[in-house]
Amino acid sequence: MFIDTAKIYIKSGDGGNGSVSFRREKYIPRGGPDGGDAGRGGDIIFQVNTGLRTLLDFRYKKKHIAENGENGSAANCHGKDGKDLIINVPPGTLIKDAETGGKIADLTMENQRVVVLKGGKGGKGNARFATATRQAPNFAEPGQLGEERWVVLELKLLADCGLIGFPNVGKSTILSMVTAAKPKIANYHFTTITPNLGVVEVPGGNSFVLADIPGLIEGAHEGVGLGHEFLRHVERTKILIHVVDISGIEGRNPIEDFDKINSELKLYSDKLAQKPQVVAANKSDILQSDELYNEFLNEMEKRGHKVFKISAATNKGLKELMLYVSDMLKDTPEPIEEEEMEDYINLDEEKDGKDFKIYKDDDVYVVEGPFVDRIFRKVNIYDNESLKYFQKVLRRNGIIDELKSMGIKDGETVRMNELEFDFID
Template sequence: MFVDEAKIFVKGGDGGDGIVAWRREKYVPMGGPAGGDGGRGGDVVLEVDEGLRTLIDFKYQRHFKAERGENGGPKNQHGRSADDLVVKVPPGTVVRDAETGEILGDLVAHGQRLVVARGGRGGRGNAHFATPTRKAPEIAERGEPGEARWLLLELKVLADVGLVGFPSVGKSTLLAAVSAARPKVADYPFTTLHPHLGVVRVEDGRSFVMADLPGLIEGAHAGHGLGHEFLRHVERTRVIVHVIDVAAVEGRDPVTDYQVITEELRLYDPALAERPTVIAANKMDLPDAAANLARFRDAYPHLRVYPVSGATRQGLQELLRAVADLLDEVRAQEAAQAQAGALGPAPQRVYRYVPPKRREFTIRRDGEVFVVESPELEKLVRMTNFDLQDAVRRFQHILRQRGVDDALREHGAKDGDLIRIGEMEFDFVD
């Protein structure tokens, strides 16, 4: 089964909790605070594994959660940070945020990594909160929650050469004739429902990867037929081999076929219409092929047209040599542009966690409850240990410092009214 799309949930590990502890040594009656910090939670990291070819593994496992950090210990002992959770993906995987659609990474090279969910930092122990006026603080933070998000994974096949054309023009037969790949071959449309890859070796020793891509129809750029499921795979190819049924077995006109397919590529991505292209005039072993080939060449005299037959292997070596020559030219151009700095490194945008800027909070009414909405204050609630009186006082001080108390009064909050921040509810004290 070939799977080229998947939706997964990732969550970084929560940070370990800091603790309240005191220095306890003989002859040191008032040793002071010695609570250690919690360890950092693990990140969720996607890593390219060139041995993978599909996203099939994500059909059976969709949730990936990194481990949490270890809690702090006494004597200022910090908790152990958790290891990162590494999730393997095939080369050619595009990673998007499921909620915003933002592209987080384009993973193409073996070993390339992408951090998709950052682990939370460890909570601080009470040793961090000691001051000249507060020498015995009963304060320790809980660990920061790890990031959580849904991701969309989209696989675009990595191949040097892509076979394009209408259904039933002989793309699968052609790939089977020139490589060890064995795609399904049958005499009905859309036999190929997913890409097949094959390594092609030319007689002179050169080789390249060729992909048999699902058949294209008119309107594919708008999603008709296999539509975008096909076109996304063409984007990666360096050279396009446009396979034409010059025998017109299905009753279509070869001249019109080329025009329609070229227009579909252009409408999907104008860059595809400029991609180096070779025409494989297939099924030359059948009647009417020679006449149609002459008419095709008259209509498109500027194209590189190679008469072939996937069934009898007629003209295949000449076609492969032409494709290999064209690939050599493309690679030489890429190398020259890279050396001149025109291309730069391969696209591999890596998501880096950027802490959210401090944002103003909002207050709304939910019946009799005043709801304070602010991601930063909600995180503060999750990291505060309300069992510790000093921690509660610190929380109240931060709310006053941020102007939350004054804003609640302006919205009509009175002594004893219920306030909600995140999952925490408490009474307003004026």
């Protein structure tokens, strides 16, 4: 089974919590704080594995969660970092954000990897908050929560050359004759419902990867038939072999068929329509009329296309076709996907954004967001030293300045989570 899209949930590990601890040893009556720092959570990393060809595994496992960091402990013992979770994907995998559709990463090269979600930082132990005036801090820092999101994985085949054409024109037979691939072949439309890959070995060692793309029909660019699912697989090929049934047995006009397929390519993407094409006039062994072939040949030559008269069933003309394609590939540059950079999500910018907001609810100034949740996990509002630290953190992170810019005055009420207090500058 070939699976070329998958939607999965990913979550990086939470950072562990810092420890609140004090030395309690004989002969050391006033031992200071010795709470250790916690470990960070594991990252979510996607990595290319060239041994994979489909996204089938993701159909059965939808959730991928990295390991949490360990908590700190007494005697300044640091918690262990959580293990990174490496998710292996086949080459040609595009990672998108499921909610916005924005592109996160495009993985094409062997062993290429990208960190999609970073694990939460581990919290500091209370030993890190000791100062000359705060010698026994009774609070520690909690770990930051890991990041999470749903992503869509989309696979585009990485092949040097793609076989395109209407269903049942002989693409699978060509692939089976020139490579070791064994696609399913039968005399009915849509025999191929999944792309097949094979390696073409040619004299001189100039081998290349050939892909049998499922047959296109009119309306494919709108998703009709096998449309969208497989048009994407043509995008990364360097050259296209356009296979046409020249026999005339089914009463089809090869020139019209050629134009219809190219129309579908153009409607889906201008870049596809501009790819170099070599024409394979197949089924010449059962050709009904030389006049039909000659008319087709003249028209293709007028348009500047090289035509090979072949018979995939009898292996006629295939060697010459493959040699020509091999030579052509040497001089054809790799396709450049000119994606708009704004289509890609800048993960670093996302993380650097302010993670709190302030607004007025009647006469109350409300401060909320992940930052507020973190700071309230960190402080003990009933401890005087902890409360002073809380005030410093608010000022250092710009919350006090933003409240003042909104016009807050001394004595007005501020709400953070369930806590309300009077503002005093």
